[in-house]
Amino acid sequence: MLLTPIRLLGRNVLDILQKFGGMTLLLSQILSESRSIFRDRMLVIEQMHLVGVRSLPLVCITSLFTGAVSSWQAAYQFEGFVSLSYLGGATSLAIFIELGPVLTAFVMAGRIGSSIAAELGTMKVTEQIDALESLAISPIRYLAMPRFWAAFLMLPLLTVFADVIGVFGAYIVANNLLDISTTMFFDSVQYFFEVRNIFGGLAKAFAFGATVAIVGCFVGLRTYGGAEGVGRSTIEAFVMSAALILINDYIMATLIF
Amino acid sequence: MIAIQNIHKSFDRKSVLQGASLTIETGASHIIIGRSGCGKSVLLKHIIGLLQPDQGQIVIDGKAIVGISKNELYAIRRRIGMLFQNAALFDSLTVEANIALGVREHRLYSEPDIRKKVAEKLEMVGLPGIEPMSPAELSGGMRKRVGLARALMMEPDYILYDEPTTGLDPIMADVINRLILRIQETTGVTSIIVTHDMVSAYMVGNAMSMLHDGRVIFTGTPDDIRSSQNPLVQQFISGDSAVEPVSEK
Numbered sequence: 022m023l024l025t026p027i028r029l030l031g032r033n034v035l036d037i038l039q040k041f042g043g044m045t046l047l048l049s050q051i052l053s054e055s056r057s058i059f060r061d062r063m064l065v066i067e068q069m070h071l072v073g074v075r076s077l078p079l080v081c082i083t084s085l086f087t088g089a090v091s092s093w094q095a096a097y098q099f100e101g102f103v104s105l106s107y108l109g110g111a112t113s114l115a116i117f118i119e120l121g122p123v124l125t126a127f128v129m130a131g132r133i134g135s136s137i138a139a140e141l142g143t144m145k146v147t148e149q150i151d152a153l154e155s156l157a158i159s160p161i162r163y164l165a166m167p168r169f170w171a172a173f174l175m176l177p178l179l180t181v182f183a184d185v186i187g188v189f190g191a192y193i194v195a196n197n198l199l200d201i202s203t204t205m206f207f208d209s210v211q212y213f214f215e216v217r218n219i220f221g222g223l224a225k226a227f228a229f230g231a232t233v234a235i236v237g238c239f240v241g242l243r244t245y246g247g248a249e250g251v252g253r254s255t256i257e258a259f260v261m262s263a264a265l266i267l268i269n270d271y272i273m274a275t276l277i278f
Numbered sequence: 279m280i281a282i283q284n285i286h287k288s289f290d291r292k293s294v295l296q297g298a299s300l301t302i303e304t305g306a307s308h309i310i311i312g313r314s315g316c317g318k319s320v321l322l323k324h325i326i327g328l329l330q331p332d333q334g335q336i337v338i339d340g341k342a343i344v345g346i347s348k349n350e351l352y353a354i355r356r357r358i359g360m361l362f363q364n365a366a367l368f369d370s371l372t373v374e375a376n377i378a379l380g381v382r383e384h385r386l387y388s389e390p391d392i393r394k395k396v397a398e399k400l401e402m403v404g405l406p407g408i409e410p411m412s413p414a415e416l417s418g419g420m421r422k423r424v425g426l427a428r429a430l431m432m433e434p435d436y437i438l439y440d441e442p443t444t445g446l447d448p449i450m451a452d453v454i455n456r457l458i459l460r461i462q463e464t465t466g467v468t469s470i471i472v473t474h475d476m477v478s479a480y481m482v483g484n485a486m487s488m489l490h491d492g493r494v495i496f497t498g499t500p501d502d503i504r505s506s507q508n509p510l511v512q513q514f515i516s517g518d519s520a521v522e523p524v525s526e527k
Contacts, residue, residue, distance in 0.1 A: 143369075144368075144369075147364065147366060147369075148362045148363070148364065148366035149366050149367075149368055149369070151323070151328050151362065151366065152360070152362055152366035152367075152368070152428075153368075154326075154327075154328055154355070155326055155328065155355060155358070155359075155360040155362075156355070156379060156380035156383070156428075156432070157352035157353075157355040157356045157380070157384065158379070158380065158383050159348075159352075163383070
């Protein structure tokens with residue numbers, strides 16, 4: 022009776038450790054296969070296009086409305102306590118440090134991480150991964166390595182777009198609905214601005230990009246069980262990525278800020 | 279020559295191969311028959327190193343492949359072509375890119391030579407001019423033939439066929455069988471064919487082995503198998519479920 026919950030806990034802990042070990046091993050294999058990154062640059066560029074350029078519209082919409090809502094909510098919380106002249110600084114700081122990198126990473130986890138898991142998972146269950154191996158082509162080099170570098174490099178770039186558009190969204194609301202002048206808003210942004218905050222946010226974005234790609238590849242490459250298995254992997258990739266993004270976010274926030 | 283020596287393989291707690299041993303002579307067209315789920319495809323995947331045995335060894339032309347480094351294994355694989363059960367064509371690539379992927383990645387030929395060779399292999403499998411098509415546009419038989427063209431592209435010494443006629447109508451199955459025979463005759467390649475289609479087995483094989491309960495229980499020529507007194511062999515080749523002594527698993 023007493024053993025069952027302990028056994029369950031033990032099994033879950035073992036499962037988590039096994040996944041963590043598997044992802045660390047995959048990362049080391051990807052880094053080892055990265056020796057051929059120049060030779061395989063076209064594969065990386067193709068993935069950068071898919072990961073970066075194609076994600077841009079979604080990132081723009083998400084960050085525009087995130088900036089807008091953070092401006093509105095901040096104004097609501099400032100009411101009666103803090104002058105609205107600080108609104109630009111407060112919202113831009115939140116966007117640079119937290120909202121920009123984290124929400125962009127979530128968008129990428131949903132759009133790219135799940136898509137990597139589904140694509141590699143389908144290839145696994147239809148023996149396409151075995152077919153690559155049979156041609157003496159390493160699936161890690163051919164499939165995982167380009168996706169890893171594409172996500173690692175493009176997520177910070179998308180975060181820069183998210184930061185700029187997010188601040189613009191905040192400004193639109195502040196200027197049009199809260200009667201804060203352009204000068205007042207951007208003076209406040211400038212007053213609170215520190216380069217350290219931008220770099221801190223971008224450092225997070227690099228880590229999140231790596232996380233999204235590693236999780237997507239790891240989950241995809243161990244898919245089993247046909248179409249149902251692919252569906253399961255797609256969900257698992259998003260859930261794992263989201264959890265790891267938040268854990269990483271906390272660890273990095275304590276280290277950087 | 280390929281020597282499979284006392285291979286054991288389990289998945290979780292299910293034992294699939296339990297001491298399978300087999301020798302495949304160079305230049306042979308060796309058929310491996312057996313009931314569904316008896317471990318035929320698992321055995322085939324061991325030969326190309328896609329699976330590692332729990333115990334046992336596989337020796338290809340004097341080179342033991344179990345436990346060797348990835349680079350050594352890849353060097354062996356470049357001499358082996360494999361046709362997968364459902365062809366396993368890469369969905370995102372055209373027929374031309376599918377067939378050429380191996381030689382492009384290994385930089386074996388120049389681009390004009392690659393294009394010429396792809397056209398040659400497609401001609402060989404009876405599908406000339408379909409280079410720009412995508413795998414989704416192909417029928418089951420066409421997919422298998424493109425898969426075969428891909429396997430042939432690296433000019434292998436061995437070709438492994440995993441259920442080459444499964445899921446095809448009898449006429450297309452015959453087309454595939456004739457193709458296997460023609461490739462055998464024209465290239466002198468060693469073929470290892472896993473199947474439970476006895477029509478195909480008799481047509482293309484000059485050596486046969488039967489796998490049962492994870493072990494090889496019979497090896498001989500097609501004539502030997504016809505005259506075998508082994509009841510398991512007789513039951514399988516007659517396809518009669520009522521014959522003793524085989525129980526349904």
